[in-house]
Amino acid sequence: MTGSVTVIGLGPGDPRLLTQAASEALAQAQDLIGYIPYVARVPDRPGLTKHATDNRVEIDRAGHALALAASGRRVAVVSGGDPGVFAMAAAIFEAVENGAPEWRHLAITVEPGITAMLAAAARLGAPLGGDFCAMSLSDNLKPWEVITARLEAVLRVDFVISLYNPISSARPWQLGAALGLAAEHRSPETPVVFARAVSRPDEAIRVLTLAQARETTADMATMVIIGASGTRLIPRGDGAAPFVYTPRSVPA
Amino acid sequence: MTGSVTVIGLGPGDPRLLTQAASEALAQAQDLIGYIPYVARVPDRPGLTKHATDNRVEIDRAGHALALAASGRRVAVVSGGDPGVFAMAAAIFEAVENGAPEWRHLAITVEPGITAMLAAAARLGAPLGGDFCAMSLSDNLKPWEVITARLEAVLRVDFVISLYNPISSARPWQLGAALGLAAEHRSPETPVVFARAVSRPDEAIRVLTLAQARETTADMATMVIIGASGTRLIPRGDGAAPFVYTPRSVPA
Structure with a gap:
């Protein structure tokens, strides 16, 4: 053979x-x-x-x-x-x-x-600069209860969270539910990024607050990154998008 | 400028x-x-x-x-x-x-x-096939209590765990402590991979059980991947290393 x-x-x-x-x-x-x-x-x-x-x-x-x-x-x-x-x-x-x-x-x-989360992170700055996790939000292959238990666990201990497969026509409400859960654990000002089609001609990157993200729609080509409590923006002026990064240090 | x-x-x-x-x-x-x-x-x-x-x-x-x-x-x-x-x-x-x-x-x-975890995963099969997280085990920039709280959280909800910076001469005991914590939540048979210097001339990959990993030393160039409960080996015979993968599905 x-x-x-x-x-x-x-x-x-x-x-x-x-x-x-x-x-x-x-x-x-x-x-x-x-x-x-x-x-x-x-x-x-x-x-x-x-x-x-x-x-x-x-x-x-x-x-x-x-x-x-x-x-x-x-x-x-x-x-x-x-x-x-x-x-x-x-x-x-x-x-x-x-x-x-x-x-x-x-x-x-x-x-x-x-992978999409590394491509999106590179465009933004360094949002994955600390501990992070990657989850698929699709409940086609695992129960929704497993997804929410995992989300709550990583929200509680302050991981940056990358969400793959956040939404599809057959799964329209899961992203909203996940961001709602995030809002129970993180400030409404927490940076959330919707990074769509990174590096492709139709690339569209939106740097939002968690509160704004809950009012914003995404599609299948979008990667969602929910910041940790330390994730921050560096404004640049000149109409340039802010840098987004997570410091390496966690204070005691 | x-x-x-x-x-x-x-x-x-x-x-x-x-x-x-x-x-x-x-x-x-x-x-x-x-x-x-x-x-x-x-x-x-x-x-x-x-x-x-x-x-x-x-x-x-x-x-x-x-x-x-x-x-x-x-x-x-x-x-x-x-x-x-x-x-x-x-x-x-x-x-x-x-x-x-x-x-x-x-x-x-x-x-x-x-990044090292993707290179190691590619060599092994698909150990990151489900939800996974990446953590630095270095307590130079964050308190050890934060590290253990994060480890316990992701162990409890069954993430695959990639550990960066598992050990150094100044941090000799942290990897053992992390694997000890893993043993409180996962079976001794759980696959654990020590992937050293992947793609370099001195590459060395060891596929172990969690019990074996606790008796094995690593160095700074090693990436440690702790499997989830579903992570499994496919024996190949012929002296070939087994494939290691995590199924995409989580049973209800």
């Missing part, structure tokens, strides 16, 4: 934010598998077969990639951001564990990428 | 894990500032002045970078990993906030990088 699967992080969108290793892995692939907009980011070339699929079938997509590799193909599975953060890598390993025994012997590698 | 500061993430070590944007920013710099081993990673070239300093003076280094930029120079500040994750970006913005008023008007940008 000489086939392989490489799970590749395409970063937030701008091709300049791919690693060289990810670019090289893309150049070597024979088959490219992923959600439609991610596959579309990779230029066509002779010898590359593209298999673009809808978003809601991660585990089928993973099985398809592994079966192709088992037949001897060099397969690339692409994710936006980093494949290990709320993306395709976990689905691949779920499929390996539950699939054909020979899949465990395939060459499976993961090429990391710039 | 035409000078600039770009805070650049060099990734975990392998130059192939830099983004193209980071490489381009390095190529444009006139002055390069950072901790000795990070500055050493950047090849010498005519027109580039290197200023390598010891690790314990982040805020002085930040002030130096901003002063050089204010004098009109194009300055690159380099960090390992991602500059926004327990690295130089927060120190730069602390210096901006507390420094000369004109520093707020400098062109300051951050180029994100592959």
